[in-house]
Amino acid sequence: MPRQNFFILLVVVLFGLFAALHLSIPNRVLLDALRLVEREALEPVTEEELIEGALDGMLSRSPYFPYTAYLPPDEEEAFEDEIQGVYAGIGIGHMAFDETSGELWFTPIYDSPAWNAGLRFGERIVAVGGEKVDGKSIEEIHDLLRGEIDEPVRVSVRSRGDILRRYGGDEAETDGAVREVDICRAQIRLDIVAGYRRADDGSWIYTIDGKPSIGYVRIDQFTDETVPLFEEALKKLDGEGIESLIVDLRGNPGGFLEGAAGICSSFLPKGAEVATIRSRGDEIQKRVAADGRKKYDWKLVVLIDEESASASEIVAGALGDHRRATLVGARSYGKGTVQALNPLAQGMGMIRLTCASFNRPSGKRIHRQADALESDTWGVSPDAENLIELDDYQCGAAILLTDLRSLPADDLSRSAPMTRLIFDRAQKRDLLETDEAGEPIAETACDFTTPESADPQLRRAVELLSGETPPREEDSSEKE
Numbered sequence: 001m002p003r004q005n006f007f008i009l010l011v012v013v014l015f016g017l018f019a020a021l022h023l024s025i026p027n028r029v030l031l032d033a034l035r036l037v038e039r040e041a042l043e044p045v046t047e048e049e050l051i052e053g054a055l056d057g058m059l060s061r062s063p064y065f066p067y068t069a070y071l072p073p074d075e076e077e078a079f080e081d082e083i084q085g086v087y088a089g090i091g092i093g094h095m096a097f098d099e100t101s102g103e104l105w106f107t108p109i110y111d112s113p114a115w116n117a118g119l120r121f122g123e124r125i126v127a128v129g130g131e132k133v134d135g136k137s138i139e140e141i142h143d144l145l146r147g148e149i150d151e152p153v154r155v156s157v158r159s160r161g162d163i164l165r166r167y168g169g170d171e172a173e174t175d176g177a178v179r180e181v182d183i184c185r186a187q188i189r190l191d192i193v194a195g196y197r198r199a200d201d202g203s204w205i206y207t208i209d210g211k212p213s214i215g216y217v218r219i220d221q222f223t224d225e226t227v228p229l230f231e232e233a234l235k236k237l238d239g240e241g242i243e244s245l246i247v248d249l250r251g252n253p254g255g256f257l258e259g260a261a262g263i264c265s266s267f268l269p270k271g272a273e274v275a276t277i278r279s280r281g282d283e284i285q286k287r288v289a290a291d292g293r294k295k296y297d298w299k300l301v302v303l304i305d306e307e308s309a310s311a312s313e314i315v316a317g318a319l320g321d322h323r324r325a326t327l328v329g330a331r332s333y334g335k336g337t338v339q340a341l342n343p344l345a346q347g348m349g350m351i352r353l354t355c356a357s358f359n360r361p362s363g364k365r366i367h368r369q370a371d372a373l374e375s376d377t378w379g380v381s382p383d384a385e386n387l388i389e390l391d392d393y394q395c396g397a398a399i400l401l402t403d404l405r406s407l408p409a410d411d412l413s414r415s416a417p418m419t420r421l422i423f424d425r426a427q428k429r430d431l432l433e434t435d436e437a438g439e440p441i442a443e444t445a446c447d448f449t450t451p452e453s454a455d456p457q458l459r460r461a462v463e464l465l466s467g468e469t470p471p472r473e474e475d476s477s478e479k480e
Helices: 003-021 025-040 047-060 073-083 138-145 161-166 226-239 257-264 311-321 392-405 409-427 456-466
Strands: 069-071 086-089 092-097 104-108 124-128 152-158 178-184 186-189 211-219 244-248 273-278 284-289 299-304 326-329 337-343 350-359
Touching: 025 047, 047 069, 069 073, 092 138, 092 392, 124 138, 138 152, 211 226, 211 456, 226 257, 244 456, 257 273, 257 284, 257 311, 273 311, 299 311, 299 456, 311 326, 326 456, 392 456
Parallel strands: 211 244, 244 299, 299 326
Antiparallel strands: 069 350, 086 186, 092 104, 104 124, 124 152, 152 178, 273 284, 273 350, 337 350
């Protein structure tokens, strides 16, 4: 062997020995386990499968799981779509099982493939792709409805005609017949910013019915488009001369921090603190502040609930701490951490890593640790006089009314008679409080065609902004 090649080989061998000697004991154990399973397991397992499993198991032990998690390559695209408020499907919104038949009540998303194929609120899905929905979970049905763009799926749908006739609606529709509808999947883009209800032409109306001086904007998620869409709605409301505004963040899981800062910047002076981002050791990494965009000085109410999380909590916390908005609803979720997406080598996917936390301008922490007590400081909560916690029945009614208002006015008027039946059925699922005779108790019974009776949180917001009623007399301590 030539002397030059010998020296090259010697360097390679010595480098390998050096690396092996300096491999930490945990790394050696992991490598030994990997090779052992590859070599001797009864069923063959690929190295890629083992590494994915190891990453998944390792990150699931994080105290911030499931926010810290491993995303395999086949889930990357779906995750990116989720945080942008898009997915491939036919456009079915909220769903709930009918206890009697096992069929599925649903709300079609306006102008989606489902809507354009003629599916309407009050109908029931019987089967998807030939598979009956009875006995399946909502998640399983979501998987059946979603798929590749331009790929068709057959949905079996029971007409709402018998219900409309029974409850005083249109008698022209077929009596509860089942029809087969082939629907081509498409990219569904959710209404991440919405108004109070739709007009006949499908556009949003951003003022409360009967209260033209009160604006209403619902934000369902914080994506790249949230701030420009929100600003567009505010500009329209400004032109209509409103005096006050309700920003509805209920059910909003959060999203991009920049979106939260942008929303706050429409109401706070330039430089006002929105949140502080803290890294390991509780060191301040960044102070997020309002920028210099156009400010609106309307009287402001922000609606939050137990599902308002992350960026929603930043907005509610900042506007509440600066006394710029009155908070109404229930204590928020308590998700006060920042995640970064870290691509892995060899196309192995990504690690979504919790790398920082954020605090409110008041210094209060938002994040709720796994062992946190109700008495601990976390989340964002309205003052006691505006703390209105809803039971499952009331939550369902509020969601139902929000769904109905997202439909054009013409369909809304034809759908209203069915809401009574749907919640009659909910009674059988223990979502409705009843007396011994099985009749609804007066305090929980409501008229489902009006938000005032079915959505007490929204009612309270309207009362505060219109000055119709005095504050509720309750304990004044803040529940945080």
